[in-house]
Amino acid sequence: MTKINTSPLSGFMELTPTKQARFNYLKTLIATTYAEHGFLNIETPTIDRTEVLLAKAGGETKKQVFFLDRPDKDEALRYDLTVPLSRYVVEYRNDLAFPFKATQIGKVYRGERAQRGRFREFYQCDVDIIGRTTLDLAYDADVISTVTDVFTRLNISDFYVRISNRKILSGFLQALNLADKTSEISNIIDHAEKVPQEATKSSLKDLGITTQNIEKIIAFTEIRGDKDTISSKFTQLSIDNLDFTTGVNELKTVMSLLAQQGLREDQIIADMLIIRGLDYYTGTVFETLLTDYPEIGSVASGGRYENLASNFTNDSFPGVGMSIGLTRLFFALNEKNLLPATSEKPLDIAIIPLSEAEYEFSYQTAKSLRQTGKKVDIIFTDKKLGDKLGYAAKIAEQAIIIGENEVKTGIYELRPLS
Amino acid sequence: MTKINTSPLSGFMELTPTKQARFNYLKTLIATTYAEHGFLNIETPTIDRTEVLLAKAGGETKKQVFFLDRPDKDEALRYDLTVPLSRYVVEYRNDLAFPFKATQIGKVYRGERAQRGRFREFYQCDVDIIGRTTLDLAYDADVISTVTDVFTRLNISDFYVRISNRKILSGFLQALNLADKTSEISNIIDHAEKVPQEATKSSLKDLGITTQNIEKIIAFTEIRGDKDTISSKFTQLSIDNLDFTTGVNELKTVMSLLAQQGLREDQIIADMLIIRGLDYYTGTVFETLLTDYPEIGSVASGGRYENLASNFTNDSFPGVGMSIGLTRLFFALNEKNLLPATSEKPLDIAIIPLSEAEYEFSYQTAKSLRQTGKKVDIIFTDKKLGDKLGYAAKIAEQAIIIGENEVKTGIYELRPLS
Numbered sequence: 001m002t003k004i005n006t007s008p009l010s011g012f013m014e015l016t017p018t019k020q021a022r023f024n025y026l027k028t029l030i031a032t033t034y035a036e037h038g039f040l041n042i043e044t045p046t047i048d049r050t051e052v053l054l055a056k057a058g059g060e061t062k063k064q065v066f067f068l069d070r071p072d073k074d075e076a077l078r079y080d081l082t083v084p085l086s087r088y089v090v091e092y093r094n095d096l097a098f099p100f101k102a103t104q105i106g107k108v109y110r111g112e113r114a115q116r117g118r119f120r121e122f123y124q125c126d127v128d129i130i131g132r133t134t135l136d137l138a139y140d141a142d143v144i145s146t147v148t149d150v151f152t153r154l155n156i157s158d159f160y161v162r163i164s165n166r167k168i169l170s171g172f173l174q175a176l177n178l179a180d181k182t183s184e185i186s187n188i189i190d191h192a193e194k195v196p197q198e199a200t201k202s203s204l205k206d207l208g209i210t211t212q213n214i215e216k217i218i219a220f221t222e223i224r225g226d227k228d229t230i231s232s233k234f235t236q237l238s239i240d241n242l243d244f245t246t247g248v249n250e251l252k253t254v255m256s257l258l259a260q261q262g263l264r265e266d267q268i269i270a271d272m273l274i275i276r277g278l279d280y281y282t283g284t285v286f287e288t289l290l291t292d293y294p295e296i297g298s299v300a301s302g303g304r305y306e307n308l309a310s311n312f313t314n315d316s317f318p319g320v321g322m323s324i325g326l327t328r329l330f331f332a333l334n335e336k337n338l339l340p341a342t343s344e345k346p347l348d349i350a351i352i353p354l355s356e357a358e359y360e361f362s363y364q365t366a367k368s369l370r371q372t373g374k375k376v377d378i379i380f381t382d383k384k385l386g387d388k389l390g391y392a393a394k395i396a397e398q399a400i401i402i403g404e405n406e407v408k409t410g411i412y413e414l415r416p417l418s
Numbered sequence: 419m420t421k422i423n424t425s426p427l428s429g430f431m432e433l434t435p436t437k438q439a440r441f442n443y444l445k446t447l448i449a450t451t452y453a454e455h456g457f458l459n460i461e462t463p464t465i466d467r468t469e470v471l472l473a474k475a476g477g478e479t480k481k482q483v484f485f486l487d488r489p490d491k492d493e494a495l496r497y498d499l500t501v502p503l504s505r506y507v508v509e510y511r512n513d514l515a516f517p518f519k520a521t522q523i524g525k526v527y528r529g530e531r532a533q534r535g536r537f538r539e540f541y542q543c544d545v546d547i548i549g550r551t552t553l554d555l556a557y558d559a560d561v562i563s564t565v566t567d568v569f570t571r572l573n574i575s576d577f578y579v580r581i582s583n584r585k586i587l588s589g590f591l592q593a594l595n596l597a598d599k600t601s602e603i604s605n606i607i608d609h610a611e612k613v614p615q616e617a618t619k620s621s622l623k624d625l626g627i628t629t630q631n632i633e634k635i636i637a638f639t640e641i642r643g644d645k646d647t648i649s650s651k652f653t654q655l656s657i658d659n660l661d662f663t664t665g666v667n668e669l670k671t672v673m674s675l676l677a678q679q680g681l682r683e684d685q686i687i688a689d690m691l692i693i694r695g696l697d698y699y700t701g702t703v704f705e706t707l708l709t710d711y712p713e714i715g716s717v718a719s720g721g722r723y724e725n726l727a728s729n730f731t732n733d734s735f736p737g738v739g740m741s742i743g744l745t746r747l748f749f750a751l752n753e754k755n756l757l758p759a760t761s762e763k764p765l766d767i768a769i770i771p772l773s774e775a776e777y778e779f780s781y782q783t784a785k786s787l788r789q790t791g792k793k794v795d796i797i798f799t800d801k802k803l804g805d806k807l808g809y810a811a812k813i814a815e816q817a818i819i820i821g822e823n824e825v826k827t828g829i830y831e832l833r834p835l836s
Contacts, residue, residue, distance in 0.1 A: 003731060004473060004729055004730055005467070005470075006730050009463060014462060014463060014506070017459070017520075020458075020459055020461060021458075023461075037788070038793060040438075040764045040813075041439070042434075043432070044432060045432060045539055047427060048426070049422075052422055066465075066486055067486070068484055070484065087422075091424040097813055098809075101795065109465075111488065121463055142798070145781075149788075262785075311421070311422055312421055314421075346458045367679075370567075374454065375453050377456025380556035380557055381554055391515055394515040395515055
């Protein structure tokens with residue numbers, strides 16, 4: 001008889017129960033942090049109309065989408081949680097109170113080339129704050145402090161947020177008369193960290209930019225530091241442009257609001273290399289890194305957008321949002337042993353009745369222990385006591401053996417299982 | 419500008435935040451009950467190889483499967499959680515302790531015709547107990563008492579479990595020399611409740627069964643009641659067959675174990691009409707109904723199977739399992755107002771700083787309240803105080819207004835929001 005391959009598909013995470021418990025711990029910690037920061041949980045379907053999912057998507061995204069094969073239907077699996085959110089906000093706009101602080105924790109699908117630490121099915125944990133027509137800048141700091149609280153609760157205090165504001169670069173390029181090349185230059189800056197500076201310069205030169213302006217752009221991308229440091233560097237650039245000034249002021253305000261929340265100067269670093277993609281973001285942009293593990297890359301990123309739902313409505317829904325890639329984060333934290341030690345035993349107590357005569361008392365004991373929130377199993381196998389204890393030691397922290405005497409006296413002993 | 423339809427696809431549940439909170443309450447209650455009964459949570463991918471998913475599936479199932487449209491791939495969305503579990507158990511059999519008590523809570527997909535209360539994407543909440551080679555009968559009662567505990571915790575005590583054992587019918591038909599028609603007769607009994615008795619008789623007659631045997635089968639299907647009632651009725655049938663006797667004894671043992679757990683006689687009813695599909699189950703079968711809401715139908719069902727994973731391995735993995743269709747259950751309970759009253763307000767406290775000068779104190783206040791587990795939002799809109807209070811009343815139970823005086827004294831007042 002030919003048997004079928006039982007491994008999960010490549011690029012799909014599947015965990016043994018002990019690791020799954022660790023994963024669930026991380027997922028619950030994130031969900032609890034989001035809820036305590038005032039975000040309301042919603043769930044959107046995993047499947048949606050192709051016209052909804054691809055309304056804004058470019059060619060690269062489209063190539064990665066999992067399309068469904070159903071007659072007369074044009075449906076696909078969601079590749080992020082933001083597109084379904086935009087549909088949701090428009091659909092229920094009359095039932096929602098704005099600003100609407102939403103969180104979604106759910107699976108998304110991308111047909112990327114599978115590689116270590118990259119997944120085709122993965123959880124995203126998103127928060128978004130959506131306004132109607134306007135949304136106060138303080139909400140940008142609200143989103144960032146929510147993600148920093150996640151890492152604080154994980155006892156990972158050595159993280160830092162790299163933050164910028166898209167208006168600064170666009171104002172800067174306007175002042176250099178390079179506004180028509182904003183998209184290409186943004187793209188080059190976005191990749192500047194991954195290539196030698198000469199390559200960046202040569203890419204800028206290929207766009208026909210003068211040597212003098214190239215030097216100015218390079219100087220711009222090197223602006224990095226705390227609020228005071230960058231303030232003086234921005235002044236040195238002597239740029240007279242409204243977007244530039246607005247962007248700088250917004251960046252300083254957000255940094256100041258984060259300082260008021262107790263974040264240290266070395267945890268919030270302005271950095272003009274931060275772009276975060278091309279078209280979507282229009283103000284604050286940020287990414288979050290773990291100081292001791294730069295190789296993990298950004299563990300949470302997001303920013304401010306002008307309008308969440310321009311494909312679906314003429315109403316204006318400005319917003320600011322952030323996403324943690326949970327599956328990848330779990331993979332990295334688990335590999336580096338950065339998750340708090342949780343018990344390797346999934347259950348609290350295993351009850352072992354010595355014979356069927358002790359089942360009823362065992363049921364009662366289990367019931368009262370469960371009422372105190374304990375995870376309790378009763379072992380019904382017909383094996384010898386030694387084998388039952390061996391099994392109990394694999395699944396539980398403690399055991400209770402129930403025999404004639406325990407039933408008679410109503411008294412039992414909790415034994416540790418090593 | 420043509421705008422895109424923003425409603426979710428037909429057959430896909432999508433809830434406003436208040437209803438979502440109620441849904442999450444039900445989901446968490448089920449997950450907690452399962453965990454406290456000793457089941458270990460696992461997660462399997464939503465997508466799997468078609469050969470895995472369809473290894474056991476018949477024609478009807480295959481018609482409902484959502485296949486993916488990916489070049490050179492033969493993949494589909496899971497239509498239940500049992501098939502992925504069987505692959506999982508075989509794949510990780512050396513890492514698991516048996517009996518393995520597993521729970522999965524996840525979305526499955528079926529392309530059924532959409533109708534009221536039926537969904538194409540829905541949550542199943544499964545528990546399964548898997549043995550190696552053998553599995554004690556007491557685990558059948560373990561699974562059933564887990565589901566009854568869910569309804570007890572929901573304060574729905576008016577439920578009852580209809581229970582049977584597949585060996586009884588097969589032994590009975592062997593004794594009538596009708597073993598070769600077991601599958602067809604099972605199918606007819608499975609549908610007997612939905613049609614007039616004359617139709618059942620006529621279907622049996624179409625199979626060439628004698629009038630005398632038809633009367634015996636009808637008498638058999640009318641056996642229903644508590645342990646003592648059915649005992650005497652089974653004796654009256656005077657059947658001399660090993661499967662029959664084994665099935666009756668197993669049924670009585672499981673009922674007795676459930677009685678020992680405090681379930682009332684009217685909550686556990688043996689009923690020979692219970693078949694639960696055709697091929698899968700081999701022993702105990704059961705379904706769960708809400709006494710006052712028969713129209714909802716079975717809210718949880720399951721049974722004992724001989725071998726979980728015969729498609730994947732020659733090893734023997736006998737098991738017993740059960741599934742709650744969460745999405746449908748939520749739909750029904752919510753419609754009948756059977757879910758415990760939860761607050762309509764998603765958050766505990768809304769903090770309203772009167773100006774930017776009070777942001778820092780507001781941040782501190784929010785932080786200390788969140789440390790006690792409260793869900794807290796700070797309102798940063800530039801609206802008038804009355805508008806802010808109106809917004810706060812929509813999202814939170816209580817408000818704290820922070821002005822100059824609160825910052826100076828460190829004392830603030832919690833105001834109820836009606």
